[in-house]
Amino acid sequence: MKLPIYLYGQPVLREKTQDIPLDYPNLARLIEDMYETMYHAEGVGLAAPQVGLKDRIFVVDLTPLAKDDPSFDGFKKVFINAHIIEKDGEEKIVEEGCLSIPDVHEKVPRQNRIHIQYLDEQFNPHDEVYEGYKARVIQHEYEHLDGIMFVDHLSGIRKQMIRSKLNRIMNGQVDCSYKVKALKKK
Numbered sequence: 228m229k230l231p232i233y234l235y236g237q238p239v240l241r242e243k244t245q246d247i248p249l250d251y252p253n254l255a256r257l258i259e260d261m262y263e264t265m266y267h268a269e270g271v272g273l274a275a276p277q278v279g280l281k282d283r284i285f286v287v288d289l290t291p292l293a294k295d296d297p298s299f300d301g302f303k304k305v306f307i308n309a310h311i312i313e314k315d316g317e318e319k320i321v322e323e324g325c326l327s328i329p330d331v332h333e334k335v336p337r338q339n340r341i342h343i344q345y346l347d348e349q350f351n352p353h354d355e356v357y358e359g360y361k362a363r364v365i366q367h368e369y370e371h372l373d374g375i376m377f378v379d380h381l382s383g384i385r386k387q388m389i390r391s392k393l394n395r396i397m398n399g400q401v402d403c404s405y406k407v408k409a410l411k412k413k
């Protein structure tokens with residue numbers, strides 16, 4: 228089932244999520260719905276707060292970008308109760324977008340490598356290191372779990388320049404191919 232995507236301005240996007248317990252009801256269903264929602268919206272990552280949930284889970288699938296890098300093909304993962312242990316490497320600046328902030332694309336500085344621990348959909352623990360664009364997408368989704376959005380990384384002047392766009396998004400004045408939930412109805 229496709230879920231509506233909560234837009235910038237919705238309070239749930241600013242809240243900290245809670246760890247998912249072993250007996251979380253219908254976890255497989257939630258994961259399936261998150262993938263379906265993400266694919267329909269043509270995103271490569273989606274975090275639970277973006278569908279209105281305060282749960283520590285996000286999904287990614289970089290397969291649609293496999294033409295840029297063959298290692299993205301089949302890079303489809305669920306991250307449950309993830310914790311980034313360490314970030315290092317060079318800082319790189321790359322343009323990002325977010326399904327909760329339609330039509331806003333801005334350059335974001337991030338460190339190039341992360342060490343992350345998480346559980347997969349079977350609650351098997353993983354301890355992994357990612358680099359480059361994979362590390363970037365994972366950091367972007369991971370930050371959603373702590374109420375952080377990519378526009379928070381912008382300089383004051385860039386933020387000022389997109390202020391009116393953000394206000395329109397909050398007011399639901401967006402033209403999206405997917406179902407959304409804005410703070411105020413248009």
Ligand code: NI
Binds near residue numbers: 324326327367371
């Ligand atoms: Ni996002």
